[in-house]
Amino acid sequence: MKTMLKTFRPTAMSVALMLVFGPALAEEPNVDELAKPDSSISVGIGNWSADRPHEGVYDGMRDKGAYGLLDADIIKRDDTTGTWLKLKATNLGLDAREIKGEYLRQGDIGGSVEYNKTPRDNPYTVNTGLQGIGTTNVTVGTNLGSFAKRDVDLGTTRELLRLGGYKNLLPGLDFKIDFKNEDKKGTRLAGWGSAALFSVEPIDSTTRQLEAMLQYTGKQLQLSGGYYGSWYDNHNSLLLQQLNGVTGGTSASFSATTPMSLPLSNQAHQIFLDGGYAFTPTTRGTFKVAYSMATQDEHLPSYDLTGANAPFVGTPSHLDGRVDTTLVQLGLSSRPMPKLLITANLRYYDLNDKTPLAGFVGNNTTGVASVYNTPQSYTTTSGKLEATYRLPENFSLTGGVDYSGQDRSQPSVGTVYVPFRTEVNETTYRLQVRRSLADSLNGTLGYLHSDRNGSSYLAANGSSPYSNQINPVHIADRSRDKWRAAFDWEPLDKLSLQLRIDHSQDTYPEDGRPYGMRDGSAQLYAVDGSYAFSDNWLLSAWYSLERTKARAVGFRQAKDGSADAVKDSHLKDVGDSFGLNLRGKLTARLDAGIGLDWFRSTSSTAQDLTLSGAGATYPTAAPGTSGPLPDIKNNLLRLKLDAKYAIDKSSDLRFDLIHERWHTDDWSWNYGGGSPFAYYTGTQTCTGCVGAGYTGVVDGTTVTSNKTQSASFIGIRYIYRFQ
Amino acid sequence: MKCLRQFFMLSVLLGLLGAGSGLALAATPAKPAESPKDLILKGDAKCTGCHDEADDAKPTMLDLHPSVLSIGKTKHGTKADGRTPTCTDCHGESEKHLAYRGNDSPPLTDRDFRKKTKTSAAERNGACLDCHQGGNRIGWQSSAHSTQDLACTSCHQVHARNDKVMGKATQTETCFTCHKEQRVQINKPSHHPVIEGKMTCSSCHNVHGDNPKQLVKNSTNETCYTCHMEKRGPFVHNHQPVSEDCSICHQPHGTNVDNLLKARSPLLCQECHSHDSHPGQAATLPNGTTNGTGFLGTVGRGCMSCHTNIHGGNSTVNSATAGRFRR
Structure with missing residues (x-):
């Protein structure tokens, strides 16, 4: 009631109105409903029609079947003491x-x-004979026993x-503490290391x-300082x-046992202090200092x-890694004139690996x-x-320069x-x-140019003539040149449109080194729109096209008949x-929504x-290879329908329907002909091994990607709201 | 104003003609009009006299109309906390707005936070920073968001019971308003669990800070280690780009390649590695089972089939392959 004067609040006249229109007005929310914390509990059941x-990698609903849907958001506040009690369950x-x-x-x-569980289910179907999965001893079949x-x-x-704590010590001075303990368990697809076997x-x-x-x-000074410690404790340190x-x-x-080292427990301790000081209402300085020590x-x-x-004979038993x-x-932000904003920043970041040098591989006879x-x-x-300088008509012009030297x-x-380069700038x-701040059309037009260079290259070791002919990316x-245009247009209160165009172009000069990245580019075109038909209807839609390209040159030495x-x-990704x-x-x-992604x-x-020289385009030795590689297309379509029906003032029923279709022709786990890739089974020399009659391994593990996934979800929830 | 009063007088008459109880009540002499009382905040009466429950957005309406009174549901509505501001602390004294007695739209408040505001971002932010300049907002003025003229209210719904940008399931709606590229990437086949609601943009980014890329920690790797500490090492055999910057090989917002890799093996590896023998192999798929390294650079785990410990290894096996992340 923007124009209603305060004198018309709870007066006799409005009381009279209540008498006439009482039943209808009784449905209107009162102040407590609008302004006091409220809570809700949601209980329901849903069902996915297929795996x-x-x-479903992360959402805990990978498998076909029924799932319980239980959420709660309970908030209570004691207004006398300002004490909140919250319980949020998702x-x-x-x-x-x-x-x-x-x-x-x-x-x-x-x-x-807080307790939080995050699953990550491997999306592939793994069919294997490998024994001991999940332990630190795995065994692959051989011709002596598969x-x-x-x-x-x-x-x-x-x-x-996660545990958190907070205490206000003095006006403006708070103590905060945050502790997180995360257990991670499970299995991860790996490799044998000494051979391309499944592990x-x-x-x-x-x-x-x-x-x-x-x-x-x-008011003028802000400080934030403390300690941050982190500890990684791996309960497995070696896979045999x-x-x-x-x-x-x-x-x-390649011996009877191939050890695979695992990440080792490590820890880091950091002390830090951040600060800011307002020298004047328009000039502010900041600083940040931190020192960390990480050890293994x-x-x-x-x-x-x-x-x-x-x-090796000279190998230490500990790394003494540090x-x-x-x-x-240091930072500065200032408005020396009302129309001019200047920001400046200087940063020094030093990572000093103090781990002592030691030999880990060498000649046991000579000790070298x-x-x-x-x-x-x-x-x-x-x-x-x-x-940044403010111009007339709500325009502003920004110019800046960044420098980074490593x-x-x-x-x-x-x-x-x-x-290797010892300097990169x-x-x-x-x-x-x-x-x-303009009425209907706002936006930016930006251009960025950067040049990266560095010291002359230190040559790689070894006899390969190609190693020193590459510029590592x-x-x-x-x-690099980058252009950006972004527009926000609101021709009507109810209609808003956004347009975004980004284009960037990278060029990598050859400089006598013929291999490596040559050029790259990226484009993004995005348009968004929303239209509010009324206070009760909103339509929004968007479309984006993203394209990245890269061209890299390399050398392939003749091998296996090639x-x-x-x-x-020429690498290209289009989305x-x-x-x-x-x-x-x-x-x-009844509220309802329909969505399409x-x-x-x-x-x-x-x-x-x-x-x-002599040879074929691709290796001709058995089993041969197929190339060039076909394109990979991934498609995801998700259709969502939801509806919420108010049973009464404090309870709703919510219905959800989701249909999801996924398809890929990703060949990552396929042979050239399209059949599923299988890990090696065949002759594998094991010099000096003990095992009468051993000739080779029997692996044959297949990893299959489910190329098409189509599943539908139906769910119903009862939602109870209360204060 | 006059016609409004006449309308209410008519209403009174209608009320008098209503039910018996109404008559009884109407027969009671009318009390003098009381001064409006504060509804939520100390001293809010001068605002909530008009912006009252009748004026407010109803809970049944869609979220197109911001509710004024719902600020009472938030921390800003906790009167017992002596630091809690009142309306004019944020919106300004707004004398002209308060004094207006017309029927059309009143003059704007001194600080206007609506979508098409003419109040500068710095001035709007001043209202928030008066109290919230500390903690992880110390560097706000030097942050990329600030220098791009973003206001706190560009992202935050201060009056809303559920500020979308603070909710795990809803935060991306706010971020993707500007970050269109990430909206596409996060939906690619290989992604962090953001669309599933298990992570948020702010799990990695301090959007109020002045760290590079507005990360929560001082570098990319320090940020990644908060969840992937097993990659921190230091290892016996470090892989140089790994210990330098995870984003040399990974695009954390999402890619079409497993494990958020920027490109497929062997093409990714060959952006740095140019050697004779098998490391230089072309990108092809083998036609059958093999353990030949010259055939396996693309299929399955590609180079990582053998170079398994690509993030670094701790092997002491006296084999040169240990230094190549194969043990």
Whole structure:
């Protein structure tokens, strides 16, 4: 009642109105309904008509069947003391359940406890004879004894327990503490390492994080400092992979037992202090300092192995790994004139790997090491200066320059496989025109140019003539141009439209090194629109087209019957997506919505080969290969219908219908002809192994991607609301 | 104004002609009009005198009409907390707005937070930062969002019981208003569980901060390690790009390749590795079972079929392959 004066509030006249129109007005909400916290509990059941191996990876509803739908959002507040009690439960009937309880006396003290479970089911069907899956000892079949194959489910589950606390100590001074304990268990598809055999990594680890901080918030000065510690505890440290019926072996290349090292327990401790100070109402400075020390000093479990897997004589039993990180950052934001905003930033980030060097592979007779551990350190110094000037007609002009310089430690011993740079620098210039606060048309037009270069390359070791002819993508010289246009147009109060166009182009100069990335580009076109027919009906829709391209050149040496060749790879990803949502109120009691999501992505990995010398385009030795690779298309269509019927003032019934269709022709786990890929079964030499009659392995594991998935969901929930 | 009063007088008469109880009540002498009382916040009466329950959006309506009184359901509506502001602390004293007595739209409040506001983002943000400048918002003024003229209310619905951007299941609706590229990527076959509601954009990004890429931690890797601490090492055999920046190989918002890889094996690996023998193989699929390394770079796990510990290994096996992440 924007124009109704306050004198017309609860007067005799309105009381009289109540008498006449009482029954109707009684339906109107009172202030408490509108302004006091409310709660809801939702109980229901839903059913998926089919398995959803791809779309159900994380949501706990991968398998066909019925699921309990139980959610609660209970909020109580004692208005006298400002004390909140909250309980929020989500998906209690599913594997992906979450529940959080919270107590808060606002402005004084509070605490929370949260449990959160996240499944991740491997989307592939794995059919294998591998024994011991989920343990640290797995055994593959051999000709001395193979194992019947069966389908196995791989996947992990994370279970998080989180505790939080808060206490206001003084006006503006708060203490906060946050502790997280996450157990991760399950299995992950892995490889044998010494041969391309199927293996499974057992996952059983605990991650803990503790953050405790003091925060001061004053009118001019703000400070936030404290401690952040994190601990990773892996309950498995070594996977032993065995050949069935075979022992021993004298060659580390392939013996009866292949050890696979697993991540080792490690920890990090950080102290930090952030601050901000308002020098004047228009000038503010900030700083950030942090120092971290991360260590890994576990006993190296493979150190105790013997025979072919015994360590080099000079190998230490512990790595004594230590990485120190230092951050210092200064920022300034100022409006020296009402129309001018200047922001500046300087940043120093140093990662100092203090792990001592030791030999890990070498000649036991001479004691000379050839492979060392590989500590790497970086120091990145960066800065930013940006100015925005307000122009007439709600326009503004922004110009800025960013600089980043990285000093990288030079490997002093061991083998360097890839050419290396000790310095990488990048400078970026930005220009942007923006219009904001205008009645109907706002937006930005921006341009960015950056140049990356660095010191001369240090040569990779080894005899390969090709190793030093590549510019590694992440340190290569690069010139980048990027344009962006974004418009928000609201010609009517009820209608809004958005248009977004991005284009970027990367160029990697050859500079006498013929291999590596040559150029890349990316485009994004997106249009969004929404129209409110009334307070009760809204239609929104969007379409996006995303396209990325990259061209890389490499060398293929003649092998297995193929000729020397220069590979010219043209990688392209195109993604189309479309969304439509209509939501409305059909009757006083019935809300409904319909939604459509459609995503299509196409990946192309075209590769041209320019042959030289003798040989074929692709390997001719058995089993031969097929190329070039066909494009991959992924399609997802999801149609959603929902309706909520108000039974009475405090309860609703909600209906959900979802139809989901997924299709892919991804060949990742296929042979060239399209049949399912199978891990190797056949002759595999095991030098010095003990096992009469051993000739080879019997693996044959297949990993199958379910190319088409079509499933429908129907669900019904009863929702009870109360205060 | 006059016609409004006449309308209500007529209503009174109608009321008098109503039910018996109505007559009885109407017979009671009318009390003098009381001054409006605060509905939610200390001193809100001068606002809620008009913006009252009759004016408010009804819970039954779609979320197209922001409710004013629902601020009472939020922390900003907790009067017992002495820090809780009142309407004018955020909207300004707005004398002209309050003094208006016409029938059409009144002048705007001093600080206007509506969609088509003329109040600058800095001025709107000032209302919030007066109290909320601390914690992870210390660097707000230097953040990319701030320098792009975003206001707190561009993302936050301060009066709403459920601020969409604070909800796990709804946060992306707000973020994707601008971040269209991520809206596409997050729906690709390989993605973090964001659309499933198990993660949010703010799991990785502090949108109020001035870290690079507005990440919650000081670097990309420090951010990734909060969930993927097994990749932190330090390892005996480190893979240089891994310890430098996870995003050299991974696109965290989603890709068409398993494990959020930016490209398929062997093409991804060959962006850095150029060697003789099998590392240089063309991207092809084998025609049958094999353990030949020259055939397996593309199919299945590709290069990672053997180079399993690609994030780093801790092997002490006296084999050069240990240094190539094969043990």
